[in-house]
Amino acid sequence: MKKAILLILSVALICSVALTLAACNGNERDAGYASRAAYSLDVAVREGLDEAYLTEEVVFTNSGNDDIDKLVFMLYPNAYRKDAENSAYFADMLKVNDEFGGIDISAVKVDGKENAFEVDGIFMEVPLDTPVKPDDSVTVKLGARIDIAGGTLRFGGDGSIARLLNFYPVLAYYGEAGWETCDYSRIGDPFHTAGASYEVKISAPDNVAIATSGQQISVTEGDGIRTVEATAADARDFAAVLSTEYKTSEASSGDAKIKYYSLSGSDKAEFVAKATDIFTEYFGEFPYPEFSVCESPFYYGGMEYPGLVVINSSLSDAEKEKVIVHELVHQWIGCAVGSDGAHEGWVDESLTTFLAAYYFKLAGDEAAFSAEIADCERQYAAFLLTEKLNSPGYVPSIARNVYEFSTLYEYDAVVYRRGCSMYVSLMELAGEKKLREAITSYYERYKFADASGDDLIACFDDVLGGKARAVMLSYLNADVRTGNIGV
Numbered sequence: 001m002k003k004a005i006l007l008i009l010s011v012a013l014i015c016s017v018a019l020t021l022a023a024c025n026g027n028e029r030d031a032g033y034a035s036r037a038a039y040s041l042d043v044a045v046r047e048g049l050d051e052a053y054l055t056e057e058v059v060f061t062n063s064g065n066d067d068i069d070k071l072v073f074m075l076y077p078n079a080y081r082k083d084a085e086n087s088a089y090f091a092d093m094l095k096v097n098d099e100f101g102g103i104d105i106s107a108v109k110v111d112g113k114e115n116a117f118e119v120d121g122i123f124m125e126v127p128l129d130t131p132v133k134p135d136d137s138v139t140v141k142l143g144a145r146i147d148i149a150g151g152t153l154r155f156g157g158d159g160s161i162a163r164l165l166n167f168y169p170v171l172a173y174y175g176e177a178g179w180e181t182c183d184y185s186r187i188g189d190p191f192h193t194a195g196a197s198y199e200v201k202i203s204a205p206d207n208v209a210i211a212t213s214g215q216q217i218s219v220t221e222g223d224g225i226r227t228v229e230a231t232a233a234d235a236r237d238f239a240a241v242l243s244t245e246y247k248t249s250e251a252s253s254g255d256a257k258i259k260y261y262s263l264s265g266s267d268k269a270e271f272v273a274k275a276t277d278i279f280t281e282y283f284g285e286f287p288y289p290e291f292s293v294c295e296s297p298f299y300y301g302g303m304e305y306p307g308l309v310v311i312n313s314s315l316s317d318a319e320k321e322k323v324i325v326h327e328l329v330h331q332w333i334g335c336a337v338g339s340d341g342a343h344e345g346w347v348d349e350s351l352t353t354f355l356a357a358y359y360f361k362l363a364g365d366e367a368a369f370s371a372e373i374a375d376c377e378r379q380y381a382a383f384l385l386t387e388k389l390n391s392p393g394y395v396p397s398i399a400r401n402v403y404e405f406s407t408l409y410e411y412d413a414v415v416y417r418r419g420c421s422m423y424v425s426l427m428e429l430a431g432e433k434k435l436r437e438a439i440t441s442y443y444e445r446y447k448f449a450d451a452s453g454d455d456l457i458a459c460f461d462d463v464l465g466g467k468a469r470a471v472m473l474s475y476l477n478a479d480v481r482t483g484n485i486g487v
């Protein structure tokens with residue numbers, strides 16, 4: 001995620017999962033693979049783009065070591081209900097919003113038989129009469145009506161556009177402590193999902209353009225309805241954006257098809273393709289067959305999903321390009337390499353912020369890179385100065401979960417800006433060549449898998465010869481730069 005707009009609010013949410021940091025070992029069987037799944041989604045979006053009907057089938061395979069006696073799904077649209085306990089809406093939005101959202105599950109079948117299910121806010125539990133044993137599978141089928149919310153947050157639209165982001169029941173992450181059931185948070189990206197495969201059919205009136213994650217394998221029209229079929233592999237989510245106003249252009253980067261869905265009149269397809277070329281050169285090939293960049297009215301600057309990103313249509317051209325680069329880097333760091341957004345948002349955001357600045361250097365503009373780094377440091381210093389005046393004992397640790405940050409401003413300044421400086425320090429310590437080796441080793445080791453903060457630190461420490469850990473921990477856990485900025 002990249003935020004363009006910052007609001008102040010307080011949150012005090014408790015997540016039922018404790019932080020667990022596994023030792024770095026890329027070859028060990030990852031507990032996250034226990035929640036590997038194959039999804040089939042059939043989504044019919046109604047005229048007016050404010051309602052959709054969903055049929056979903058999930059084949060869940062237990063590739064862990066223990067019997068699993070229930071499945072837990074996350075129903076994120078329920079954070080957009082008017083009476084949601086942990087609302088997706090900020091307080092000022094709640095006052096003016098008049099179209100709320102939600103998802104109503106009509107029935108659940110397990111292996112063909114009607115099954116009980118219990119919905120509690122954004123959580124749905126499906127108890128299993130017969131536990132799923134290691135290496136066995138279970139098939140869950142469900143029907144749902146989705147009320148598409150108003151507003152400019154992730155899930156929602158305004159009648160001419162529908163952002164189907166975090167819109168369908170997705171399995172919670174199954175980790176060492178079992179199913180993770182994390183509350184919604186307005187700060188950060190409170191999501192943690194495992195890689196899965198998707199077969200998706202989305203239909204809408206035929207005046208609606210349909211952008212999706214994955215690879216679109218067919219687009220058909222008949223009886224006034226347009227239907228898109230798409231598949232995705234190794235994707236930890238599936239997103240779609242629909243609009244009656246899109247102008248679409250295409251380009252390519254290697255084997256990856258680039259699509260740009262414009263509302264503002266800008267056409268950034270060629271820019272996206274060139275930026276993709278640059279990061280393909282840096283990391284290795286783009287991890288998905290297609291990459292769709294969708295403009296939208298949006299509260300945030302941008303938001304990443306595998307193979308699809310949303311960017312704020314009201315940004316200036318230069319701002320759009322910066323946001324596109326940030327969300328593009330996430331395709332490698334955050335999407336292909338997964339991490340726990342609720343508890344360790346820094347794992348992908350700090351590195352992505354650094355690489356989005358480093359893009360300028362890779363593109364041959366050293367001065368712009370230096371300016372970006374200086375801007376990061378300035379923003380963080382300004383935040384810290386104010387924060388220390390109000391709370392002299394404040395410690396700006398980066399390694400906190402999203403529930404421990406008080407404001408979006410704090411999250412942005414600490415996780416993004418200070419996190420970026422952490423990588424600048426590593427670059428100064430080890431040199432650009434070694435830093436690149438550490439970043440690409442981390443990518444190769446955890447591509448299409450999940451990395452914890454400890455995994456990331458261990459990988460950097462391996463490559464940078466044992467120097468990285470102390471530097472990283474000083475940023476992650478303590479305030480080493482207080483003296484440098486005069487407070």
Ligand SMILES: [Zn+2]
Pocket residue numbers: 001002326330349352
């Ligand atoms: Zn981000």
